[in-house]
Amino acid sequence: MTPWEKLEILGAAASYDHSCTGTGLSPDLPITLEGRRKIPGLYLAHTSSGRKLPLLKILLTNRCRFHCAYCVNRAGASGPRAAFEPRELAEVALELLRRGLIQGVFLSAAVEGSADDTMERMLAAARLLRHRYGFSGYLHLKILPGTSPELIREAVRLASRVSANLEFARRATLKRLAPEKEKRRLVAALVQAREAALELGKRPSLTTQVIVGAGPETDYDFLRTAQNLYRQGLLSRMYFSAYLPVSSHPDLPSPKTPPPVARERRLYQADYLLRLYGFTYQELLSPGENLPLDRDPKRAWAERHPEFFPVEITRASYEELLRVPGIGPQSARRILEARSEGGLSFEGLRRLGIRLGRAAPYLLLRGRRLPQNLSLF
């Protein structure tokens, strides 16, 4: 099998892992290489600064000895299998970098043999890229379940970001659907990665993925897990992946169940509220609840809290402004700046980036309601 044939199998196999910034086959990238119509594994990631980063997202191997029921790569599943040698993988990435098709690499793997054996091979590919080929761009390494602390440390040393997938919020779901994985050890991998980053003088950049809709977890469970990990400094981002039915396991939704993409979207919105808006998961949901699908979680919170509104925009704190639907961190900062520079007017509010159609019903300006008919100003 040539390296490009392996790329077809192992690029497609990597598409199920969402624990990097954004996914989606890039429509902008050239789509031919070695006579092929498209290149599996090429994705356009969206960075936190809004930049688009073409990425090779690839598995070193999809031969797995684990039996995770929700995974196409599980032991015993049908489908083509392949594995790169570390040098082959590094050279494929290098060739794509040279051709300008990618600017970064996301490297993951199934667990072939032991976690440490496979992780060693991933690290060998990463070392070649970093040290032999001088690649200094974005490199994301997945920490495989069961990797030893020394190899986690080496991954943190080489990578721009590492991730360890928790998969589920509840221990019992993990045990049932991924019998070889232990929640305790998955969380420990994040702890060890954080400690390694701090020892190496790096800012920890850690992510994880959870699977939405495969188990009985509610959105409350996911957001509680996310907030706890954020508060302990163990996570930069949690990625939510709507379960795509791949098998007919009795504990999984039937293969005809559509992926819960609307639920995934609401979880991302709620996650923003936890990380950037000062909300807590308890404010958004009660135990056992899911987020409403027919409105975004911030509006749902505002509708449940009429006592908080209207907010007087000339006096509200940054934290209070962030609670208003239609006002985000950037527009809240601009409101504070505009206030310190002499004042706010109806006309000026639009220029500050406020989504007035949403925000107007929740605001007062010098004691007066904003016009609901915004075409008037």
Ligand code: SF4
């Ligand atoms: S460890 Fe589980 S989730 Fe990862 S590749 Fe193997 S079967 Fe799939």
